[in-house]
Amino acid sequence: MHKKDIMSNKQVFINDRFVPLTAASLQISDLSIQRGYGIFDFFKTVNGKAIFLEDHLDRFFSSAAQMHLDIDLDRKAILKILEELTANNQIPDSGIRLTLTGGYSSDGYLLNTPPNLVISQTELQAPLVLQDQGIKLMTFDYQRQLSGIKTLDYAMAIWLQPTIRQAGAHDVLYHNQGWVRECPRANFFIVNHDQEIITAATQILPGVIRKNILSLAAQGFRVVERDFNLEELANASEAFITSTTKHILPVLEIDGKAVGTGRPGEVTTNLFDQITAIVKKQAGL
Amino acid sequence: MHKKDIMSNKQVFINDRFVPLTAASLQISDLSIQRGYGIFDFFKTVNGKAIFLEDHLDRFFSSAAQMHLDIDLDRKAILKILEELTANNQIPDSGIRLTLTGGYSSDGYLLNTPPNLVISQTELQAPLVLQDQGIKLMTFDYQRQLSGIKTLDYAMAIWLQPTIRQAGAHDVLYHNQGWVRECPRANFFIVNHDQEIITAATQILPGVIRKNILSLAAQGFRVVERDFNLEELANASEAFITSTTKHILPVLEIDGKAVGTGRPGEVTTNLFDQITAIVKKQAGL
Numbered sequence: 001m002h003k004k005d006i007m008s009n010k011q012v013f014i015n016d017r018f019v020p021l022t023a024a025s026l027q028i029s030d031l032s033i034q035r036g037y038g039i040f041d042f043f044k045t046v047n048g049k050a051i052f053l054e055d056h057l058d059r060f061f062s063s064a065a066q067m068h069l070d071i072d073l074d075r076k077a078i079l080k081i082l083e084e085l086t087a088n089n090q091i092p093d094s095g096i097r098l099t100l101t102g103g104y105s106s107d108g109y110l111l112n113t114p115p116n117l118v119i120s121q122t123e124l125q126a127p128l129v130l131q132d133q134g135i136k137l138m139t140f141d142y143q144r145q146l147s148g149i150k151t152l153d154y155a156m157a158i159w160l161q162p163t164i165r166q167a168g169a170h171d172v173l174y175h176n177q178g179w180v181r182e183c184p185r186a187n188f189f190i191v192n193h194d195q196e197i198i199t200a201a202t203q204i205l206p207g208v209i210r211k212n213i214l215s216l217a218a219q220g221f222r223v224v225e226r227d228f229n230l231e232e233l234a235n236a237s238e239a240f241i242t243s244t245t246k247h248i249l250p251v252l253e254i255d256g257k258a259v260g261t262g263r264p265g266e267v268t269t270n271l272f273d274q275i276t277a278i279v280k281k282q283a284g285l
Numbered sequence: 286m287h288k289k290d291i292m293s294n295k296q297v298f299i300n301d302r303f304v305p306l307t308a309a310s311l312q313i314s315d316l317s318i319q320r321g322y323g324i325f326d327f328f329k330t331v332n333g334k335a336i337f338l339e340d341h342l343d344r345f346f347s348s349a350a351q352m353h354l355d356i357d358l359d360r361k362a363i364l365k366i367l368e369e370l371t372a373n374n375q376i377p378d379s380g381i382r383l384t385l386t387g388g389y390s391s392d393g394y395l396l397n398t399p400p401n402l403v404i405s406q407t408e409l410q411a412p413l414v415l416q417d418q419g420i421k422l423m424t425f426d427y428q429r430q431l432s433g434i435k436t437l438d439y440a441m442a443i444w445l446q447p448t449i450r451q452a453g454a455h456d457v458l459y460h461n462q463g464w465v466r467e468c469p470r471a472n473f474f475i476v477n478h479d480q481e482i483i484t485a486a487t488q489i490l491p492g493v494i495r496k497n498i499l500s501l502a503a504q505g506f507r508v509v510e511r512d513f514n515l516e517e518l519a520n521a522s523e524a525f526i527t528s529t530t531k532h533i534l535p536v537l538e539i540d541g542k543a544v545g546t547g548r549p550g551e552v553t554t555n556l557f558d559q560i561t562a563i564v565k566k567q568a569g570l
Contacts, residue, residue, distance in 0.1 A: 025311055025313060027309060028310060032321065034384075035325075035439035036321025036438045036440055040317075118313050142430070145430070151440055152319070152321040152440075153438055154321060155436055155437075158320055187539070243410050
């Protein structure tokens, strides 16, 4: 069966009810359509179990509060909706997106009405094996606005899609005048020749996999949260990105130049195994 | 009758058909809802006549092309839809918004489907008398991304709304590390003590009223398009903003400090009269 057919009978939660995906829509006065205004979060279920759920809900409520979006549902209410949604849809390996927009604005500009909440679920396989072909990145000088908030603003990322394709890259790595930040949907790490694992400290989205990698420092990994520049990146022995979708993905080439040996490194592989072990445990696998 | 009741039977054009405003919606896979991706333009009708229509359509098609949005309607087709829309709705004094989003994305990220076009019309009075109470602005260090394109990205402007209110200001004036740019929905001009009318040259949205003011240079006004900084702003004798909605609005106070005498200046008033005369002529008034 075509994926679209499988999905068409799935349910989406909008504000106070479940509707079929095909009927899931927002009126045009919504501030996401009018002004690109809103936040979201995205987590996975593996084997029917939500992965790093508390981290994602923490960030969802933090993004909402920072973005002045007053959601009148608390964590318990969201958990109840998620329970019902997953029971309805029966997609054991999935991605679940919680979107909170600026709501139906009286004049298409003022933030003065309750936000709209959309919770949707789509099929998604967890990467439980390291994708050792890795990815190629191109660098681009850009600083995400409101960087600590998971906003809907991916204007630059989407706009760059043709440029990234033309460069023969898989994704873009943002830097702010030389200071390495992140990819549009992933945090970025390097490993240096002292086996230090380094990720930017400021002006980035606090990723959930990133947070879990930082916590591995307690287990003997030398993980450092500090800003670094393109020069230090050029001397890295390994590089990888982290995201909810990909967990950890080796970065083998940046701007056409190989990173280290040009193959997935030992530290990257080791960290992938650590994170995968945590995911499998949460999934009961 | 309440405005909502008047509007509820009005028509909105979406992609290939007219629908009632109450039924005008986009599915949640639209890239505006998923990623804040899209462009728009906005023009007025006065006395049933579209004002500066060619300028707005020029910018609409320019924004679409720059944003990689392939609209399959040409100018003639858009004009035909506008004709039908205004005939249906019968709102002589109105604002008409053309929105073009990234379309229904297969995975909520890839720009690989036709855009969605929404054309809506709402009541709006043209300001044909100078609003001489003027406005107060607060400055804020921020550079709009993709600044030459009229994108949907107003994340910072909406996010700042509580801050602007707390500052007792009406709107925000963006500057990029001291270089004055624009307001979220308006261009910004100063008049210096040599009676030069100055507006930023780079990293701003090319406004339609701004363009028409620049063209007044031919009629003896000393209009200069060049970047200027906060220091030069502090020494201005007059300041004003320009926008489709407001035409020209005097700025009387910035960051709590009076601009010039703190009253609308002679040049501002004169320019307002010039622009109003053009609008009235186009409106057949």
